[in-house]
Amino acid sequence: xxLIRYTSQIGKYFLMWKEIFKKPTKWSVMxxxxxxxxxxxxxxxxxxxxxxxxxxxxxxxxxxxxxxTNSFIPKYLIGFATRQSMILEFAPTFxxxxxxxxxxxxxxSSIGSMRVTEQIDALEVMGVNSLNYLVFPKxxxxxxxxxxxxxxxxxxxxxxxxxxxxxxFGASTDFIDGLQRDFITFHVFYAFLKTFIFGMFLATIPxxxxxxxxxxxxxxxxxxxxxFVWTSxxxxxxxxxxxxxxxxx
Numbered sequence: 001x002x003l004i005r006y007t008s009q010i011g012k013y014f015l016m017w018k019e020i021f022k023k024p025t026k027w028s029v030m031x032x033x034x035x036x037x038x039x040x041x042x043x044x045x046x047x048x049x050x051x052x053x054x055x056x057x058x059x060x061x062x063x064x065x066x067x068x069t070n071s072f073i074p075k076y077l078i079g080f081a082t083r084q085s086m087i088l089e090f091a092p093t094f095x096x097x098x099x100x101x102x103x104x105x106x107x108x109s110s111i112g113s114m115r116v117t118e119q120i121d122a123l124e125v126m127g128v129n130s131l132n133y134l135v136f137p138k139x140x141x142x143x144x145x146x147x148x149x150x151x152x153x154x155x156x157x158x159x160x161x162x163x164x165x166x167x168x169f170g171a172s173t174d175f176i177d178g179l180q181r182d183f184i185t186f187h188v189f190y191a192f193l194k195t196f197i198f199g200m201f202l203a204t205i206p207x208x209x210x211x212x213x214x215x216x217x218x219x220x221x222x223x224x225x226x227x228f229v230w231t232s233x234x235x236x237x238x239x240x241x242x243x244x245x246x247x248x249x
Contacts, residue, residue, distance in 0.1 A: 013208050020136055023129040030137065037141035041103050042148060048102060049095060049152050053086075057156030058163035060085045065169035075170045079178025082160035084187075091152040092191045093239045096198040099145075100231040104206040107138060108227040111210030112220040120211070131211065138203040145199035146192045153191070190246050197242070198235050205231045 024030070064081040111134055114120050123130040157179065164170045209227035213219055 012212065013204070016131060016135075016208055016211070017204070019129070019131045020139070021132070023132060024136070025128065025133050029133075033133070033137040034140050037137040038144060040106065041138065041141050042144050045099060045102060045148060046151070048098070049148050050155050052098060053091065053095070053152040053155040054159035054162075056090060057082055057086055057159030060090070060156075061160035061163045061175075062167060062169060065164060065167075075174040076178035076181060078164050078170050079160070079175035080181055081178075082157055082164075082175075083179050083183075086153050086156035086160070087187055087191050091149050091156060092194045092198065093235065095149060095152050096195070096202065096235050097232050099148075099202055100206075100228050100235065103142075103202050104228050104231050105224040107203070107206035108210040108213075108224040109220055111207055112213045112223050113217075115211065115213055116216055116220060134211070135204065135207040138207060139200065142199035142203040143196070145202065146195045149191070149195040190242070193246070194239065194242050197238060201231055201234050201238070205234060 025033075061078050061082045064078045065075075068075065068077060111120075114134070120130045120134070123133060161172070161175055164175050165172045206224075206227040209223045209230070210220075213223040215222075
């Protein structure tokens with residue numbers, strides 16, 4: 001029974017994608033909705049992304065430095081490890097899981113509240129495609145999500161630099177040497193490709209759980225929790241698949 005229920009939910013999710021692009025809302029209305037979503041989802045997330053990235057970059061650098069106990073191991077590895085950690089995994093993947101909690105719960109609760117208060121029913125009575133009206137602006141807004149991840153990469157590396165140099169763990173020249181050494185530009189493309197795909201999940205999975213929820217205010221909270229769990233699981237699974245496809249030879 002559980003397998004049937006999960007299969008049904010996955011099918012319903014893909015059917016939702018089809019419905020989103022039917023009967024689009026007028027551009028004059030949609031433009032305002034998109035700007036609102038950009039403000040709510042992207043701009044409002046800048047603070048937490050900056051704070052977490054800076055200090056995690058610092059922690060990665062310090063822990064790397066503390067493990068370089070052999071004097072024969074070059075100090076440039078601190079910068080190298082910080083760069084690789086931030087670009088390949090922390091910024092695109094773990095920041096997306098943080099955003100699944102921050103953005104995802106906001107999306108699910110806002111759409112779920114509209115479902116509970118019958119505002120979605122009112123939209124449909126007026127002949128509006130409610131999925132296009134509510135979900136499409138979020139998809140467009142989260143196309144800017146790689147911008148957030150780019151900031152996360154930069155601030156994480158900056159945090160690593162500050163922790164290394166001003167914490168006395170290494171010289172500035174060694175850290176910068178590590179940043180530049182064996183740099184593969186494809187890794188940046190890989191990170192942004194992952195981020196773009198994760199952004200689509202961040203927009204649609206919480207929307208799905210909010211839109212199709214049933215019940216009252218208590219169920220809105222439950223739907224937010226379920227949406228966070230499934231968004232995180234999907235991101236981790238997709239991260240594994242993309243890494244296997246793009247980085248292994």
